[in-house]
Amino acid sequence: MRNIDYFDKSAALYPERPVLETQQGAITYAAMQRMTHRLAGAMAAAGLQPQEAVAIMSPNHPGVLTAMLSLWRAGAVWIPVNTRNALPDTIAYLRYVRAGWLFYHSSLSAEAHEAARQVPSIRHLICLDAPDAGNPCLDGFMLPPDAPPFPDLGGPDGGDRELCAIIATGGTTGPAKGVRALNRSWGTMLESIAILMAVEEIPVFLATAPLSHAAGPFALAGIAMGATIVMLPAFDAHAVMEAIQTHRVTHMFLPPTALYSMLAHPDVRHYNYSSMRYFLLAGSACSPEKLRQAVEVFGPCLCQSYGQTEFHLIATWLPPEIVAAAAAGDHPERLASCGRATMSVRLELMDDDGALLPVGEVGEIVGRGGIVCDGYFEMEEATTEVRTHGWHHTGDVGRRDEHGFFYIVDRKKDMIVTGGFNVFCSEVEAAVSEMAGVHECAAIGIPDEKWGEAVSVLVVANSVKAPDAAAIMAHCKARLGSVKAPKHVFFRDSLPRTPVGKFDKKAMRAEFWQGQSRSVN
Structure with a gap:
C-alpha cells in the first residue's frame, strides 16, 4: 500500500488519539489528516506533477511529518536531506534527483536559498516554521480549512510499483546514489516492523534520531500501528531518558553510539524505563558488552536489526528475549549477532564466484525478498552490479551459525x-x-x-x-x-x-x- 493508506487506516480507527506530541503541542490523527488534505491540495494547485521529487531539509520538527504525509497523499516522492552533509553534497544530490520542491526549516534558510539558486529544477520553497524571505510557511501555504478533501489517488494494488522515496546512499566518487524505494518494498518493511514489534497497549514511539535517517521509516511503522510519536528536536541523552519516563514510551530506535551516550550519563539509572518494550539498535554494529550493560539498565527491551538503505532496515531481527537471555549467559555469543532473517527475506552468504556458502563459512551477505529496493535512480550499471548472480549484494561480510543467527565480521566495501x-x-x-x-x-x-x-x-x-x-x-x-x-x-x-x-x-x-x-x- 501507499504510505498514506497506512496513515488513513490508523486515522479511521483512532481519530482523537495524538499522532504527534512535540514541544509545540499535540496533534491528533484527525487533525493531521485534515492538514495533509489541505497541503496536498495546495501543492497540486501550485503545479505538483505525479511522482515529482519533493525534498525536506530540516531538523526534527512537526512540519516534517506533516510535509511527508502530505506529499505522499499528493502522489509525490520523498527526498530526505541529511542536514549533516556538506552543502555542496546536498546540492549535487538535489540536482541529480531533479527536486522540484524544497521544504526547509528556518534555521537552514541560507542553505535552502543557495540550493534553490544552484538547482534549476527547484520551483517552490516552503519554510516549515515561519515565513522566510518571501517564501510562505507551511500553515500559510495550505488551502483554507474549508477546502474540499484531496482526491484519493490510490488503486486496487496499492500503487505497488510507484516510488515513495529516493534515498541517498554514500557514493565513492561523484554524486551519491539514489535508492529507489517503491511502495511495495517500503510497505513490506512497515508491515514487518509492525508484526515483529506488536504490543497490547497503545504504542508510544520516541523519535529523537533524525527523521531523514532510519528514524523516519521507524516512525512511519509506528503510525501504521496507530502509535503516538513523541518527537524530540535532536538527540540528547538526558531528554531521552526524561521522555521515556514522562510519556511511557514503548518503542524507540537509536544508533548504538546514542546508546553509549545514555549509558555514560550519570543519571541513567535514575529514571523509570518499565514502559519500554522495544529499544531497537540499528545502523551499525553494537558492542556486545555495551548491549549487556544496556539490558541491565533498561530491562529486557533491547533488540537489534540489520539492513541497508537498499535493503530496508529489517532484513534480520534479534528480539528482546534473545538479547536478554544472552545477557544473562544463555548463548552470550548472540550479543554479537544481528539476528536471524525476517519473514520477508531470504539471506545467504556468497563467495566471490557466486556460490552460496554453508553454515560456518564467511562470505558476503546477500539477500532477496520484499524489502529489497528497486535499484538506483538512473544508474543502471550500478543497479546491475549490486544484483549479480540473482541476489542483492550488501557488501557486508559475515557468517551464519547452525541456528540461523548472522554475525557481521567485516565490510567488503571500502x-x-x-x-x-x-x-x-x-x-x-x-x-x-x-x-x-x-x-x-x-x-x-x-x-x-x-x-x-x-x-x-x-x-x-x-x-x-x-x-x-x-x-x-x-x-x-x-x-x-x-x-x-x-x-x-x-x-x-x-x-x-x-x-x-x-x-x-x-x-x-x-x-x-x-x-x-x-x-x-
Whole structure:
C-alpha cells in the first residue's frame, strides 16, 4: 500500500488519539489528516506533477511529518536531506534527483536559498516554521480549512510499483546514489516492523534520531500501528531518558553510539524505563558488552536489526528475549549477532564466484525478498552490479551459525560506519589529498567508544610544510561536513600496499583492531 493508506487506516480507527506530541503541542490523527488534505491540495494547485521529487531539509520538527504525509497523499516522492552533509553534497544530490520542491526549516534558510539558486529544477520553497524571505510557511501555504478533501489517488494494488522515496546512499566518487524505494518494498518493511514489534497497549514511539535517517521509516511503522510519536528536536541523552519516563514510551530506535551516550550519563539509572518494550539498535554494529550493560539498565527491551538503505532496515531481527537471555549467559555469543532473517527475506552468504556458502563459512551477505529496493535512480550499471548472480549484494561480510543467527565480521566495501552513518573512504582521502604538503593518505575506521568507528586518516607528508592534524580535520569538516571529517590523523613514513600496488587497508586496520573479535564495532 501507499504510505498514506497506512496513515488513513490508523486515522479511521483512532481519530482523537495524538499522532504527534512535540514541544509545540499535540496533534491528533484527525487533525493531521485534515492538514495533509489541505497541503496536498495546495501543492497540486501550485503545479505538483505525479511522482515529482519533493525534498525536506530540516531538523526534527512537526512540519516534517506533516510535509511527508502530505506529499505522499499528493502522489509525490520523498527526498530526505541529511542536514549533516556538506552543502555542496546536498546540492549535487538535489540536482541529480531533479527536486522540484524544497521544504526547509528556518534555521537552514541560507542553505535552502543557495540550493534553490544552484538547482534549476527547484520551483517552490516552503519554510516549515515561519515565513522566510518571501517564501510562505507551511500553515500559510495550505488551502483554507474549508477546502474540499484531496482526491484519493490510490488503486486496487496499492500503487505497488510507484516510488515513495529516493534515498541517498554514500557514493565513492561523484554524486551519491539514489535508492529507489517503491511502495511495495517500503510497505513490506512497515508491515514487518509492525508484526515483529506488536504490543497490547497503545504504542508510544520516541523519535529523537533524525527523521531523514532510519528514524523516519521507524516512525512511519509506528503510525501504521496507530502509535503516538513523541518527537524530540535532536538527540540528547538526558531528554531521552526524561521522555521515556514522562510519556511511557514503548518503542524507540537509536544508533548504538546514542546508546553509549545514555549509558555514560550519570543519571541513567535514575529514571523509570518499565514502559519500554522495544529499544531497537540499528545502523551499525553494537558492542556486545555495551548491549549487556544496556539490558541491565533498561530491562529486557533491547533488540537489534540489520539492513541497508537498499535493503530496508529489517532484513534480520534479534528480539528482546534473545538479547536478554544472552545477557544473562544463555548463548552470550548472540550479543554479537544481528539476528536471524525476517519473514520477508531470504539471506545467504556468497563467495566471490557466486556460490552460496554453508553454515560456518564467511562470505558476503546477500539477500532477496520484499524489502529489497528497486535499484538506483538512473544508474543502471550500478543497479546491475549490486544484483549479480540473482541476489542483492550488501557488501557486508559475515557468517551464519547452525541456528540461523548472522554475525557481521567485516565490510567488503571500502566504507566506515560512524554513528550509524556511512562514510566512504575515498571521499575523505580525496579531501585530504588536495591539501598542499600531503603526499598520500588512506582513510580507515578505528574502534571508538562513542561513534562505534571513528573516521581516521593515515598521512604521508611530502615536505616540512605539510598541514598538521588540526588543519587536516578542519579542512575536511569544511569540505565534507562533521560526520565525514576525520576524528584522528596519524602521520606515517609510508603506507602498506598489496602486491598489485593498492593500499592494504586490512594491514592498516590491523594496527588498531588488535584484540577485537571482529572488524566492526
